[in-house]
Amino acid sequence: MSLKQQLEKLKEKTIAEIDEAVDLNALNNIRVEILGKKGPITEVLRGMKDLSSEERPVVGSFANEIKNKIAQKIEEKKEILESQALDEALVAETLDVTLPGKKVPQGTRHILTQIMEEIEDIFIGMGYQVIEGYEVEKDAYNFERMNIPKNHPARDMQDSFYVTEELLLRTHTSPVQARTMEVHDFSKGPLRMISPGKVFRRDNDDATHSHQFHQIEGLVIDKNITMGDLKGTLEVLLKKMFGEDREIRLRPSYFPFTEPSVEVDVSCFKCGGAGCNVCKKTGWIEILGAGMVHPTVLEMSGIDPEVYSGFAFGLGPDRVAMLRYGVTDIRSFYLNDLRFIEQFKVKESN
């Protein structure tokens, strides 16, 4: 058998072995055995010294060709085996993807904060500033500057916690308005503000009363502010909060600091006005109080009511939350039971 024939035979045998190799290990053994320094090809090449100088290059190049072919075949087989091995490994690594993921801690914003921020953002979009004030206020700002002098019957409506004769826990966020009005520079533009915060009334805590609750009030003062502007603004607010197809209705009411004064109802967001337990079968929900700022209030803050007019409104985040989610006990907001507060993880979008 000529060297060439030997090589040819070797090649065929090796390729058959490669095809049969079942794993990378076997393949590697073939490679070492066939292509290694002590392998048969090397052996054949060593026998070339007995060949004539004409034959030598022919056989040499043939041997190299065989060697390369085998090497290539090994590579090809290696890829196949590796891919198979990976597939097997992946199968072995299969997870139960239905097992729960690792817990990532996430806290929840208090629902009242969520509602206040939601309202703040609606008004920020309309050019309002957010202004906070003092929770312990002067009687003068809480009452007198709001056109509620001493002995005014309206003080009955707002029984309060006094600290001294002059100081009390504010009963509404209105004193913030008085404080802002008296320093506002109208040469720099109109006043548009909202003031969210805690307020306090002398009430025994029960399901519907809390000595501490929240309010968010708005105020706009400029030339030519109208009751129509108040109506339009509240429509924007209530539609954003309760849905685009809500309607509002104004009913006359009384607040010492506004004239005219109105109570504002929104068509029931639960039944759409047909009547349900949320709206007590009326189709309407009383949601806020509002009015045109009383000229005396403007005057006391150094604003000329002949030149400027304005509107003010106020609503209670606690009440909004109770209505929106059907919370039946106002105390839930201040006890901070995790089972309560963590339910509000999913935020309303509007």
Add this chain to the structure above:
Amino acid sequence: MLVSYKWLQDFLDLSQTTAIELADKMSRTGIEVEEVNTLQDGLKKIVVGYVKEAKAHENSDHLSVCQVDVGEEEDYQIVCGAPNVATGQKVVVALPGARITGNIKIKKNKMRGEVSMGMICSLEEMGFPENVIPKAYADGIYVLPSDANVGEEAYAYLGMDDPIIELSVTPNRADALSMMGVAHEVGAIYRQQPKFDKKILKETSSMSIQDLLTVRVEDEKDAPNYRMRVVENLTIKESPLWLQTRLMNAGIRPHNNVVDVTNYVLLLFGQPLHAFDYDKIGSKEILVRRGLPEETLMTLDGVERKVGPENIMITNGQAPIALAGVMGGFDSEVTEETTSVAIEAASFDPALTRKTSAQFNLRSESSARFEKGINLATVQEALDYAAMLMAELGDGEVVAGEIVASETLPEQIIVDISLEKINRLLGTDLLTSEVNEIFDALGFAYSENDEYYAIEIPPRRWDIKIPEDIVEEVARIYGYDDLPSTLPKGEALPGGLTVNQQLIREIRDILEGSGLSEAISYALTTEEKAGQFVIQHGENVKLASPMSEDHSVMRQSLISGLLTDMSYNVARKNLNVALYEIGNIFIQKEKKEIPEQRKHLALAITGLWHEKAWSETNQSVDFYLLKGIVENLMTMLGAENVRYEATVEYSELHPGRTAKMILNEEVIGFVGQLHPSMAKAYDIHDTFVCEIDLDILFAQELKNFDFKEVSKYPSVSRDIALLVDKNITNQQLIDVIRAKGGAYLKDVHLFDVFEGEKLGKAKKSLAYSLTFQNPASTLVDEEVTQAMEKISSALENNFSAEIR
């Protein structure tokens, strides 16, 4: 105010509407209606019966067996337990199958052997509130007048078919606390002028009032109006049924014909009256003056009241006989023996009346009206009306003349307003014709000249004083539904949050992302809790008269509130709690000035950080977890250089596990473990807390960082392990490392802390990884080695550290 729909129809034609429609219109135009309630609703088979015979039940000492004619062929036998049932009475009978109040069904049954075909009813059983039922019928059945028709439904006799409209009257609309006022209001809605029939007073007595009384008011400011009439030769008796039902429907208990007339006139005119038994005044003199120190008066309710100079008193010249405007005196009360009455019609100072009624906790129909003002134009008319009606119902005679001790006529109020102002404030384009129509509807006289109005306000609307009040009248009668809906025009403004407001929202986001939920606790707390965990001690802000000890002092820290929340949760088996709160704390300064109000942040964690899961073991909260959350927060806010210094200052905290937080030499707060005795007091387990004064924090330069280009050159890390005395702190070591590390030392990372037997009891080992980097070139090994040598020798020298 409870308004009888039927009574209202004495003044207005309401045939084209219903009580429900009217109620809705009233709510929409001015006065809120709470509800419309007809007593008859839900009741059935209740008729007039005639008790032909009532005799004692043989087997009972209190039951009567009655034969009652209910208009059917045969009489019904009804067993009745009322003590006042008697033969010959017309009564109210609930027939078998009837429904009485509370949806109770009446059935035929047997009582101690006697068949009972239904029930003879009391007023309470028909739904009258206990507090309006005449005393005479309080414990028994009600007896109808003898002319009631047997077999007819009983409701109309008792006014139970009358829809009662409950008004919620705001303080400014006290004019609607009278039927006349309500009639005007409803008239404006339906464009009708209410009609009130005038009664002519006949003074039939031969006596003249001057012979009977002198009346004097010491200070006209206390009683701007005070007038009296006397009616004599009266017979005190039960009022006619129409009057009793009107009172009961208005929520007032009938007493007798004199007292009932005073209440009737109060309801009709809104003018409170008081009737004194003339013979029990104790003199022929009435003097209105302030109470004297140590003076007392027994009021109608039998309570001895200690009065004083803050109270206006009606006296007989010597002793008080009534608490002006609030309640009459016991001694001069009208009783069955009374034959002459002196009727008082007055107005009293609203503020003093308010104070007096509050002082004695006596809220009466009278005081409620005096406090809010009355129609000064009808004081006399109301008095005359009352005198006349008393004479009529008591077969008495009105004594000639009246005594006017003080009189203040209503001021004529004219309000000037332009059409332009009305339209400018409402955003409307009303024409004079439209506005005129509204004023006509309201019954306001006015003149209009070139779109300028002068409006004469009738005295019955004493709430209207300024142009804006007129704007409201126009708006409400015009209808708010018809107002345009616009947005403020004016200059566009950017709007937005202040830097601090943004920071607060960011803090919320960061802390919630760290796993803490937001709490809102009560700002009012106990005196003890108010002073706990304070960063800077100050004086408490205390309520002058708290409702309870639990809510008596404003908080000086937020932690105590969070701990209260925690113990609430833990008691309910929510054992793993992580909360934060942002809120104000208060420190009393000058008593007259507003207390210092500071914005604080507090964090509190207890229990497990995460529970054991299939994938991991549980992890309890600890000091370093909370500190890590706080450090992350500070990093996010750009307050990188906060130092944590061990402190024993806070007695509420673990003395070995508390750090003060210091930024730019200012204490901004603390972080630490709750002292075990405190944890016990709050009934919670290991808890870690932090409180930060955000006002101080926000006053620092925050978020002030310079962007640095990422270095192109590789960094070099070296580790160093130190054996030091146990009392040496990480901060001390890091300070030295940083000081000696040179310009290229970028980061110092503590990766191991070890204490153990092998090291010796007073020793510990700390291992740091130091990263060096030169932003401008590749570091040479030698530079790093030099820096490390400097660091090592400084640590050796300063702390006798053993480099391992």
